[in-house]
Amino acid sequence: MKKRLISLILAAIVLLSCAFAEESQSEEYLLPYIDLYAVPLGDNAIFEIPNEWGYQTSDAADVPPMTSLLTDQNQMVMAMKLPADWEATDASDALGIQSFIVEGTALMLGLTTPQSTRLQEMTINDMPAVLVEMNGQGFDILWIGDSGDLYFFLFPNDDDALVQQMIAVAQSLCVFHRKGEQVNPASDFAYTADGGEVTITDYIGTSEHVLIPDAIDGLPVTALGHRAFYEKTVTTVVVPDSVTEIGAACFSGDNYLVSLKLPDGLKRLPPASLESCMRLYDFDLPQSLEKIYSSVFEFNYYLTHLTLPSSLTEIEQLNFIGLYGLQSLTLAEDNAAFKLDETNGLLMTADGTRLLHCFSDIVPAEEIILPEGVKIVDPFAFHYDYDVKRIVLPEGVETIGAMAFAMCPNLTEIVIPASVTNIGVMDGLEGRTGIISYKRNVIVTPEGCPAWNWAVETGATVKSPEEN
Numbered sequence: 001m002k003k004r005l006i007s008l009i010l011a012a013i014v015l016l017s018c019a020f021a022e023e024s025q026s027e028e029y030l031l032p033y034i035d036l037y038a039v040p041l042g043d044n045a046i047f048e049i050p051n052e053w054g055y056q057t058s059d060a061a062d063v064p065p066m067t068s069l070l071t072d073q074n075q076m077v078m079a080m081k082l083p084a085d086w087e088a089t090d091a092s093d094a095l096g097i098q099s100f101i102v103e104g105t106a107l108m109l110g111l112t113t114p115q116s117t118r119l120q121e122m123t124i125n126d127m128p129a130v131l132v133e134m135n136g137q138g139f140d141i142l143w144i145g146d147s148g149d150l151y152f153f154l155f156p157n158d159d160d161a162l163v164q165q166m167i168a169v170a171q172s173l174c175v176f177h178r179k180g181e182q183v184n185p186a187s188d189f190a191y192t193a194d195g196g197e198v199t200i201t202d203y204i205g206t207s208e209h210v211l212i213p214d215a216i217d218g219l220p221v222t223a224l225g226h227r228a229f230y231e232k233t234v235t236t237v238v239v240p241d242s243v244t245e246i247g248a249a250c251f252s253g254d255n256y257l258v259s260l261k262l263p264d265g266l267k268r269l270p271p272a273s274l275e276s277c278m279r280l281y282d283f284d285l286p287q288s289l290e291k292i293y294s295s296v297f298e299f300n301y302y303l304t305h306l307t308l309p310s311s312l313t314e315i316e317q318l319n320f321i322g323l324y325g326l327q328s329l330t331l332a333e334d335n336a337a338f339k340l341d342e343t344n345g346l347l348m349t350a351d352g353t354r355l356l357h358c359f360s361d362i363v364p365a366e367e368i369i370l371p372e373g374v375k376i377v378d379p380f381a382f383h384y385d386y387d388v389k390r391i392v393l394p395e396g397v398e399t400i401g402a403m404a405f406a407m408c409p410n411l412t413e414i415v416i417p418a419s420v421t422n423i424g425v426m427d428g429l430e431g432r433t434g435i436i437s438y439k440r441n442v443i444v445t446p447e448g449c450p451a452w453n454w455a456v457e458t459g460a461t462v463k464s465p466e467e468n
Helices: 002-022 090-094 097-108 160-171 450-458
Strands: 036-040 045-050 054-058 066-070 076-082 116-124 127-134 139-146 149-156 189-194 197-203 209-211 219-224 236-238 259-261 305-308 328-331 338-341 346-349 354-358 367-369 390-392 399-401 413-415 422-425 442-444
Touching (some): 036 066, 045 160, 076 097, 076 160, 097 116, 097 127, 097 139, 097 149, 116 139, 139 160, 422 450, 442 450
Parallel strands (some): 197 219, 209 236, 305 328, 367 390, 390 413, 399 422, 413 442
Antiparallel strands (some): 036 045, 076 149, 116 127, 189 197, 338 346, 346 354
16 A cells, blocks of 8 residues: 555645646635635535645546645645545556555444554544554544545644644535435424414524425425524535525524525525625525625635626625635626626626626736726725725716725725715715725825815825826
8 A cells, every 4th residue: 555655645746736836726815814725625525724735636537536735834735535436547546546445444444454553533523533544654644434435634644733733624624415414303493483484593403414494394494584593503504495585694604604505596695694604615696596685795705606697686785895715706698787897807787887896816906997987886895905006996986985995905006086976985884984994005186176185084195196
């Protein structure tokens, strides 16, 4: 097995070499406010690594899902998923995958093997796990079993700090859409029945994986109430097609929620319904969705993709704050309410009058010139745009929302036309607030216009176009 282990390590080195030749993903999508980052392992699992680490995943069809990691101390470690139904290929045989499957299966059955020494047994997210030392090879492997599927983390064992760190990384493994999952019993929920329909008002069960029943006591479950899953510690929730309504803040604050399946018939996402679900990773919007109320996606750090369906006609403010891990935003081709400027990462209403957000993590740019016709710049529209240095608003803009340019550390010039009359405003907010965070965020606007007067009143640095 030693030769097989060396082959696997060499494959990981090749992966990392390719990754860092182009620049590692962890550097490209470094999150500003949290210390950990979600890394995929196959199509139904993620684990968390420190923000300072680099990683590269393999999507080759002829080898099992594999992720190679490079620590901040330049130590190479790796993770792999071995599916129970894996069929050998020439490439996987060259890496000795079959010998790993045999080894891991034996260990999960409680057996000992000549290749390894059992060090510690544990449970990780309801899954059995065992830490072993690979005899005479300088590596430990932490194995995790899930209904025949095997996951393992391989790392050098000559650094006790790294060993403990890797155990913590492995313990963050979350597998969603697990095999053999069953619908939760009615006793896991508090609920009310009215008019022949059931509304779930609270989740009181203990399982981390929740499959909501489509009927309770013979009545259809049609709604999830206000805060039904508020600040719970569940990792997976599947909502049945019978549900047509969810309440405000329904899943808000569930920092453990990784996978959420909503029914395609759902037409509205109420205020803060997914707010601060920081680990939400596996999620798609319902295909019949018509309206997204305020703050639905706020601080969904791990969300990597978002597709706005053709049925969507309304998006309220404050929906895209803190989506620091977002790597792709897609707008359905036949959506008539919005348009997406993919060159500059600008999401706007179809008539071009309202800028909802600039997705700078997807399309970084040092200069952004908004197109003619824009009248409203939403609150937090450019929030935490790390790359931008200059933003130009066209003549005709009337409203700049609260904190529109906040937390832009390299922004040195914001050109604001005389047409702007409302500054620092937001739906539901009385009065006005700031639009910038730093003294170096210089406002360039005609002297005596509303933006000039606002800058003088608030102490912002301001210059006229003639001075600039």
